[in-house]
Amino acid sequence: MPTTEAIRARIEDSIEKMPSLPTTVAKVLQIANDLNSSARDLLTVIQMDPVLTAKVLKLINSAFFALPNKVSLKQAIVLLGINTLKNIALSSAIIGYMGKSKVQVRAFDQHKFWEHSLGTAIAAKRISRRVVTDPQQWEEYFVAGLVHDIGKVVIALSLPTMLAKSIMVAEEKKLPSNLAEHEVIGLDHSEVGAMLARKWRLSESLVNATLHHHGPTETDDRLAWVVHTANYYVLTVGFLNSGDCAVPSIETKAYQVLSLAPESFAEIMGNLGEEIGKASTFLTT
Amino acid sequence: MKVRFWGVRGSIPTPGPSTVRYGGNTTCMQLVGQDSPTIGGEYLLLDAGTGIREAGLELMKMPKPLRINILITHTHMDHINGFPFFVPAFVPGTVINIYGPVHYEKRLEEIFAGQMDYSYFPISTAQLAADIKFHDLKECEFDLGPLHVTTHYMNHPVLTLGYRITDSSGKSFIFTGDHEPYYDFINEDGGGGIDSDFEDVQAIVDEQNRRLVEFFQGVDILVADAAYTPEEYLTHKGWGHSSTDHVVDWALAAGVKKLVLFHHEPTHNDDKLDAMEQYARERAAGKGDGSLVVVNARESLVVD
Numbered sequence: 358m359p360t361t362e363a364i365r366a367r368i369e370d371s372i373e374k375m376p377s378l379p380t381t382v383a384k385v386l387q388i389a390n391d392l393n394s395s396a397r398d399l400l401t402v403i404q405m406d407p408v409l410t411a412k413v414l415k416l417i418n419s420a421f422f423a424l425p426n427k428v429s430l431k432q433a434i435v436l437l438g439i440n441t442l443k444n445i446a447l448s449s450a451i452i453g454y455m456g457k458s459k460v461q462v463r464a465f466d467q468h469k470f471w472e473h474s475l476g477t478a479i480a481a482k483r484i485s486r487r488v489v490t491d492p493q494q495w496e497e498y499f500v501a502g503l504v505h506d507i508g509k510v511v512i513a514l515s516l517p518t519m520l521a522k523s524i525m526v527a528e529e530k531k532l533p534s535n536l537a538e539h540e541v542i543g544l545d546h547s548e549v550g551a552m553l554a555r556k557w558r559l560s561e562s563l564v565n566a567t568l569h570h571h572g573p574t575e576t577d578d579r580l581a582w583v584v585h586t587a588n589y590y591v592l593t594v595g596f597l598n599s600g601d602c603a604v605p606s607i608e609t610k611a612y613q614v615l616s617l618a619p620e621s622f623a624e625i626m627g628n629l630g631e632e633i634g635k636a637s638t639f640l641t642t
Numbered sequence: 643m644k645v646r647f648w649g650v651r652g653s654i655p656t657p658g659p660s661t662v663r664y665g666g667n668t669t670c671m672q673l674v675g676q677d678s679p680t681i682g683g684e685y686l687l688l689d690a691g692t693g694i695r696e697a698g699l700e701l702m703k704m705p706k707p708l709r710i711n712i713l714i715t716h717t718h719m720d721h722i723n724g725f726p727f728f729v730p731a732f733v734p735g736t737v738i739n740i741y742g743p744v745h746y747e748k749r750l751e752e753i754f755a756g757q758m759d760y761s762y763f764p765i766s767t768a769q770l771a772a773d774i775k776f777h778d779l780k781e782c783e784f785d786l787g788p789l790h791v792t793t794h795y796m797n798h799p800v801l802t803l804g805y806r807i808t809d810s811s812g813k814s815f816i817f818t819g820d821h822e823p824y825y826d827f828i829n830e831d832g833g834g835g836i837d838s839d840f841e842d843v844q845a846i847v848d849e850q851n852r853r854l855v856e857f858f859q860g861v862d863i864l865v866a867d868a869a870y871t872p873e874e875y876l877t878h879k880g881w882g883h884s885s886t887d888h889v890v891d892w893a894l895a896a897g898v899k900k901l902v903l904f905h906h907e908p909t910h911n912d913d914k915l916d917a918m919e920q921y922a923r924e925r926a927a928g929k930g931d932g933s934l935v936v937v938n939a940r941e942s943l944v945v946d
Binding site for chain 1: 801827
């Protein structure tokens with residue numbers, strides 16, 4: 358059993374080599390290699406891929422850009438321009454291909470991961486429309502929902518055997534994935550995701566929302582509460598992630614913090630499956 | 643402080659009879675003192691296109707050892723490909739400091755070394771006798787002796803910095819490097835109008851363009867990429883260059899005193915450039931109060 362330090366070191370090592378998801382890789386390659394493809398198509402793909410989104414934000418917030426304020430994904434896109442975006446997407450897609458063989462945890466289903474991440478992003482944005490008046494801020498809620506489980510990809514990449522074991526434990530004991538990961542690895546994907554977000558200099562609020570999405574009780578940050586709630590409802594409507602053999606509970610304080618009644622969520626989550634289906638169709642045509 | 647031009651062409655050198663008056667060398671200019679080729683005892687060049695070869699020959703006539711600063715706007719070929727022929731770099735005792743933006747995957751030094759890889763050039767950067775140091779820049783401010791330098795990110799398909807330089811007398815100069823106005827390429831190129839997912843992009847674009855005019859504010863000499871006529875720009879949108887209309891309008895909005903049209907298109911011969919200069923002057927006179935001076939950059943021109 359490796360020590361927690363050794364585990365952390367392995368995770369740190371893998372963070373730089375994050376592959377994109379096979380779900381989006383083929384589409385990225387198709388668009389990036391087509392001179393006549395539209396910027397909008399490429400952006401739509403980037404917006405649907407947690408890894409690509411995080412990579413674009415990583416680049417724009419990286420030390421060499423040194424912009425005074427943390428920028429949003431759209432600002433990043435305007436600043437970087439379409440050619441640089443194509444390059445990031447392409448190199449990420451190529452790493453994705455090489456990384457495919459690395460993410461070899463049969464129990465970790467990348468397509469399910471993508472569906473769950475995108476579902477949480479859409480749900481977080483829908484909730485944000487009810488609790489935040491400034492449309493400029495809705496994008497950040499979408500991004501926070503999209504990247505909240507990114508730690509799972511890092512664990513799959515750096516600790517495949519342990520992840521497989523934690524998925525088995527979750528199945529045996531009917532546990533949510535974060536508790537099973539704690540039991541087997543000593544930390545869970547929310548902590549690993551926050552490590553990545555910190556290392557990639559994503560905004561403090563994204564770090565926070567990723568870290569606390571299973572229990573934001575220690576924070577008053579509304580973004581973290583929205584992601585927590587979005588994650589819960591996406592799981593209850595059936596977009597489970599690998600290793601989620603039980604739906605983690607929702608903190609009841611969430612309804613109070615967001616001033617939303619539990620009854621309103623049926624409407625908020627309506628036709629979520631349809632929207633994910635549309636995204637899936639876009640990626641495969 | 644004055645600016646002297648060694649190369650004014652964009653993209654690729656264009657030697658030949660039709661470009662004799664403006665010159666065919668690619669980007670290189672020098673800032674010189676009012677009565678001396680140095681400022682604070684050091685030479686200052688901007689960009690290292692093919693024009694830097696002749697600048698180097700001129701510097702070789704000066705007392706040694708030479709201390710040279712080179713500010714690079716971006717690392718596209720036409721802005722760095724004269725460097726392997728810059729003679730002072732081969733002379734022991736020369737000190738060269740090269741400043742420029744980083745690419746997101748490579749440092750400035752790696753990019754310079756790349757074009758002197760053995761497949762392309764027989765001498766590597768490691769073999770150059772001069773003491774050469776590279777400095778990766780961001781949006782920042784720093785001093786070069788008595789000069790104060792402010793950098794600003796520009797809009798071009800590789801990370802590009804514009805430089806604003808102020809001397810001890812308060813006189814100011816800007817070189818934009820290659821630049822195109824920010825525009826909403828997401829909705830304009832996407833077909834089918836505004837996508838609700840990207841409806842707020844225009845506001846970000848407007849803010850970037852506003853920041854740029856702020857950067858130009860009140861400068862004495864603005865050397866600006868004005869590669870295209872307004873008609874040509876329409877078919878070259880997204881290529882990373884501006885039109886004469888863009889630069890005249892920015893100069894007027896920012897209260898610039900002297901506008902130098904730069905980065906001449908390889909397809910533009912001398913007569914075409916004359917016509918573009920005339921057009922820009924008329925636009926400046928028509929839209930402004932008549933005080934903005936507009937001039938085409940040409941090799942060996944000195945602008946005070």
